[in-house]
Amino acid sequence: MSPAEESNAGSKNGCVILAGGHPEDDTYLKNVIEFIDYSVKSAADAKVLAKHLGELGKTCVAVILGAGCKADLSTSLLQAIGESEYKPAVFLIGSSKPGQSVITGDVGIIGSIGLPTRHGVLTSLLHKAEVHNETNCASGEDMRSLELFRSLSGNSRSTLKIARMIEQVADSDATVLILGESGTGKEVVARKLHYQSLRRNKPFVPVNCGAIPADLLESELFGHEKGAFTGAISARMGRFEMAEGGTLFLDEIGDMSMPMQVKLLRVLQERSFERVGSNKTIKCDVRIIAATHRDLEKSITEERFREDLFYRLNVFPIELSPLRERTEDIPLLTTDLISRIENEKRGSVRLTPAAVTALSYYGWPGNVRELANLIERLAILYPYGVVDVKDLPEKFREGVDISQLENDLPQVTIADGERDSVRNVARLPNEGIDLKEHLCNLEQELIRQALEEAGGVVAHAAKRLQMRRTTLVEKLRKYGMQRGNESSVI
Numbered sequence: 001m002s003p004a005e006e007s008n009a010g011s012k013n014g015c016v017i018l019a020g021g022h023p024e025d026d027t028y029l030k031n032v033i034e035f036i037d038y039s040v041k042s043a044a045d046a047k048v049l050a051k052h053l054g055e056l057g058k059t060c061v062a063v064i065l066g067a068g069c070k071a072d073l074s075t076s077l078l079q080a081i082g083e084s085e086y087k088p089a090v091f092l093i094g095s096s097k098p099g100q101s102v103i104t105g106d107v108g109i110i111g112s113i114g115l116p117t118r119h120g121v122l123t124s125l126l127h128k129a130e131v132h133n134e135t136n137c138a139s140g141e142d143m144r145s146l147e148l149f150r151s152l153s154g155n156s157r158s159t160l161k162i163a164r165m166i167e168q169v170a171d172s173d174a175t176v177l178i179l180g181e182s183g184t185g186k187e188v189v190a191r192k193l194h195y196q197s198l199r200r201n202k203p204f205v206p207v208n209c210g211a212i213p214a215d216l217l218e219s220e221l222f223g224h225e226k227g228a229f230t231g232a233i234s235a236r237m238g239r240f241e242m243a244e245g246g247t248l249f250l251d252e253i254g255d256m257s258m259p260m261q262v263k264l265l266r267v268l269q270e271r272s273f274e275r276v277g278s279n280k281t282i283k284c285d286v287r288i289i290a291a292t293h294r295d296l297e298k299s300i301t302e303e304r305f306r307e308d309l310f311y312r313l314n315v316f317p318i319e320l321s322p323l324r325e326r327t328e329d330i331p332l333l334t335t336d337l338i339s340r341i342e343n344e345k346r347g348s349v350r351l352t353p354a355a356v357t358a359l360s361y362y363g364w365p366g367n368v369r370e371l372a373n374l375i376e377r378l379a380i381l382y383p384y385g386v387v388d389v390k391d392l393p394e395k396f397r398e399g400v401d402i403s404q405l406e407n408d409l410p411q412v413t414i415a416d417g418e419r420d421s422v423r424n425v426a427r428l429p430n431e432g433i434d435l436k437e438h439l440c441n442l443e444q445e446l447i448r449q450a451l452e453e454a455g456g457v458v459a460h461a462a463k464r465l466q467m468r469r470t471t472l473v474e475k476l477r478k479y480g481m482q483r484g485n486e487s488s489v490i
Helices: 004-006 023-035 048-057 070-085 118-138 157-169 186-195 214-220 258-270 296-301 306-314 327-343 353-359 365-380 436-455 458-464 470-479
Strands: 015-019 039-043 062-066 089-093 102-104 107-115 175-177 206-208 245-251 272-274 281-282 287-292 314-321 413-418 421-426
Touching: 015 023, 015 048, 023 039, 023 118, 039 048, 039 436, 048 062, 048 070, 062 070, 062 118, 089 118, 107 118, 118 436, 157 186, 157 314, 175 186, 186 206, 186 245, 186 287, 214 258, 214 272, 258 272, 296 306, 327 353, 327 413, 436 458, 436 470, 458 470
Parallel strands: 015 039, 015 062, 062 089, 089 107, 175 287, 175 314, 206 245, 245 287
Antiparallel strands: 102 107, 272 281, 413 421
């Protein structure tokens, strides 16, 4: 363990460097930051800052640049951060809007800190810095490849069943028909089938049959020769040829026209086709995976889909459940969708356990696609921030009793047999929790409520909390809470 790491051993959250600030501000911030279990180092100039950055490495959570810092000193400090091997998040003292993100060269200035600050605000900003550092400073080996997102996320019974079916059919050449509502992840399943098959080193070629006009779909699938029709100025390879040896994914096949269904049926039977404008037969070795959100059996009765083609496609059906029927998958889906945003360098965001729990009450008509769009929107609205229930768009909070989720923990209901009543208890989330911080936040919230109900009279609030008045006064001093003010100021 390095000397820097040894000095931080008693502070599990890492170290914050105060650079170029006023001594009074540094003393104030040092006391506050150490109170929430971070260690602190000071740097009066760029040379000392560079030394600290080199010693601390990834244990440095953030650099806070002081207010009123002279231009040349500020420039040299930022240059020292930009030249360091590990570039932590940077905050300015009161010189930018809270939540503002600015990238100066290789330095990410991700927000500002107003003085005096508040416990919740400072904790949230430092968490934001940790997320920023994880996203922007990870090595290439640590970044998850996009192939990992061609996998199913979730531990629900239906998701695990789909995963087993994929394993069973992946290595065969059987035609697979994937059924499910829009946004349930039909293409994700198709790609997983391909990448687990023996054809994974060959092309995976998707075609959206509903997005291509009927008169152009034949050329798109089978290709055409020069002069085959107006505008065919050169020969063109079709999707079947592009997918040779690999997998052809026919998405929204239920929207294919009846004449085109006849031609597709022949290819599936004969494993050969001709380009438009040619009489030369081309053999093909392609695995077919089809998908649709429509009820094909109903379409058959309505004479909008050929029965013989349906049976040709329906060799191995896989039906995906809508997200509203597998809400237990939402926590893992949320984590993977955030990881994808981070992997693609499009920012990041974190959701509290209470916010994730609240999402399980929503109906999700757009399924996983709608959840992915929500996560992306939150990453834009709260870059590298923490989203609670109250921060979710209104429609995702409808029907949710926020008061039951105010502790930021999932709730489980337990029946009390002796009293025949019901009570709610907090459940430890899978990812764990910072118990010290959670208890501090809970204590402050209860004190704030007691003060409000007591009209700001400390003696009355102490009775509500069943403690001595002097004890409450000491806690008010500890948290810097002002009577009659809803915010707790440190």
